[in-house]
Amino acid sequence: MGRLVLFLFFCSATCFAQQQNDLIRIKGGRITIGTVEQPDAQPLFDVHVTHFRMQRYEVTNAQFSDFVIKTGYRTRAERNGGSYVFDPSLRNDSTTLIDAPWWRYTQGANWKHPEGIASDIAGKENHPVVHIAYEDACSYCEWLGMRLPTEVEWEYAAKKNGNEVLKNIWQGSFPEYNSAEDGFERTAPVGSFLAGKLGLFDMPGNVWEWCRDPYHQHAYTFAKKWKVDSSQPLVPNYFDEQSPHEETRVIRGGSFLCAENYCKGYEPAQRMRSSVKMTFSHIGFRCVKGK
Template sequence: MKLLVRLLRINCFLSVTLFISSCSGKSEKTNQSLEQSPFEGMVLIPEGTFIMGGTNNDAMEDELPPFKVNVSGFYMDQTEVTNAQFLAFVEATGYITEAERDIDWNEMLEQLPEGTSKPPDSLLKAGSLVFATTDGPVNLRDYSKWWKWTVGACWKHPEGPESSIENRMDHPVVHVSWNDAQAFAKWAGKRLPTEAEWEWAAMGGLQNPIYPWGNKSVNQASDQANFWQGLFPYHNSEKDGFFGTAPVKSFPPNGYGLYDMAGNVWEWCQDKYRFDVYSQYKKKAIIENPTGPETSLDPEDPFVEKYAMRGGSFLCNDSYCSGYRVSRRMKSSKDSGFNHTGFRCVKDI
């Protein structure tokens, strides 16, 4: 995704065409009860053993093969980190997010073809990627059709310099990179969840659910999460009541008391992303507390180190991205930010 960000920034200069890639059945709830946490806004996620990875026909290649995992108990934020919480962090530390910093051309050059000329300085100004609806159907493998590089877009200005979070303090913070999320987590005395912790928590005590709410089809679940209803990326019927992000706790929590484990915004995880890591895990009978691969590998963008994201966003739709499934994986470079990407934290017991 880092390469996408870099190329979109100078798309008009280089005239580059961008191509990247981005249930049914009954579920039975376990006898897990919602346990209180001594930490405000967090809940205790119990220790457990589960099958991690895709177990239904919608599974992507990087969700396979499924394998057995044991996860120790931990505390997890009930909600995605909000604008109000991130503002407190910024005011306390003076932190400046990566979307608020001008682009380092020498760093960008490492991700571009040899001989690429430097673009005008105006294209290297601080900004981020903002979703823009299209006029009609487009190639769903060409993400550049609905992502617009916007100078001035950042966590304080989600849609660009004219927008504001003044009335969105209870919405999840967006345009935060993995590095930004790490900085917040360290300040808060927490950390980012591993993919295994995130997936186990998203299941909410259900046995192999497709979604955090169970197995009810997304076509019948507009009251369960914030995602795209209609024809992506040009018509959103907004059956769930929202076009963009929603205030946290707008939808029912899962069995562990966690909100928005599906939809709203993608959530950064601690792990590096590797498309074939599950094949490596499958070689063992059970994996204890996996923390991800030592090295990253994305065949579609092999020269950029990627980190994992989970949970889907308000842009997810079955036509191209079933990100609201508990096993669905996404990835991006650690310095990338978008207006559908946020995070939540965990804390060790």
């Protein structure tokens, strides 16, 4: 009986690991990018999306660990000696971001130590990997012969997948109170909630996901003027008035920190950005491949 249980355990673990690497084929089609529900939104534009395949799940700690073991890769956070960790009890001081005082730069924080050097990922092998910089995500995808999704591909997949009713987000008033009604205060193991119509998990919530595009605050205006290739960024360069001298890239999907009263980044058409030089405990990624 013991051997049978052990056999079933390894079969289950192996099957789940294989599923994590599954690519969902997403049939192309036409879609309107953006939403009229955003009062300050950029102009909407229609685009034809070419077929592509997307990872079913966000990349996990176990998957990223395999990449590191086989390549010796060191992330930007590891090279920098630390990363930003969420701490809702903070007030503005020298270690926090001025416009978001709940982020503390923590020495020793990285993908292996998500809350700082005293923490680890034991028991969190199937949680999404975090403290991942744009270059780290690109390196992992390239190792698999894939790439990051463009923001058009990401939004198309999210809208076709449907905005799942159950998702890992902040329940309550951010950042004062989180009831954690969904069972998770921080990241959740990938696949903890039901998949959407396409079979994709955690498109809304859990962790923000890097996209290939440079963040340009007028990207949609330009997109209306020329033919868009859905597999390529909307614009070649970034433009961000809030970070004029620091490259930012698009992130999509929201995270466990998005709330009704704060950012609603979990809605499919919401776009956000992050510096390519900074890493956080709520940003991860998934990869895509052409048809």
